[in-house]
């Protein structure tokens with residue numbers, strides 16, 4: 001496993017690197033976002049540990065830029081902030097999981113192993129349901145001729161649902177498709193994201209693509 005550690009504090013970076021190399025991983029270090037982007041576009045990392053608080057670009061920006069450049073290595077974000085809006089900002093920027101500082105090194109190892117095991121999602125061809133069109137490679141969504149802007153997590157959720165059209169997906173299944181973290185109230189996150197998705201892909205067009213299945217979860221209609 002080859003991991004990129006993006007952290008400006010040398011001591012923290014060294015501790016993480018030591019932990020991972022002891023675990024048999026190879027670890028590269030980047031002290032700022034520009035260096036991180038440079039390395040991650042050259043090297044095919046199995047995972048990226050990304051601190052939010054960096055000089056210059058924040059970890060959120062770095063993550064967003066990586067995704068925009070087609071770098072799909074799983075990102076584990078390190079944050080000192082445990083506010084809900086920071087978690088959401090991290091996930092919106094395209095992170096796969098996050099850890100709040102201070103964290104136990106054993107937990108960091110476990111999360112990274114889980115992310116690496118999950119691997120990179122396959123990027124399939126364009127998925128279409130009626131006039132709703134999702135292009136994973138371009139990370140683009142269209143309804144008819146209208147381009148729809150989605151955050152990374154909104155996109156991931158919609159992609160999961162569209163790939164499994166017609167199936168009822170529980171909140172837990174949906175969360176597991178796009179998130180790895182285990183914090184309380186996690187099923188609420190899906191409701192929040194579904195609400196946002198509907199406001200973008202359905203409400204402006206008078207469609208009802210995402211159905212709520214009471215007591216079970218959500219389903220994308222097979223035929224619009």
Ligand code: CA
Nearest residue numbers: 008009051053
């Ligand atoms: Ca830092």
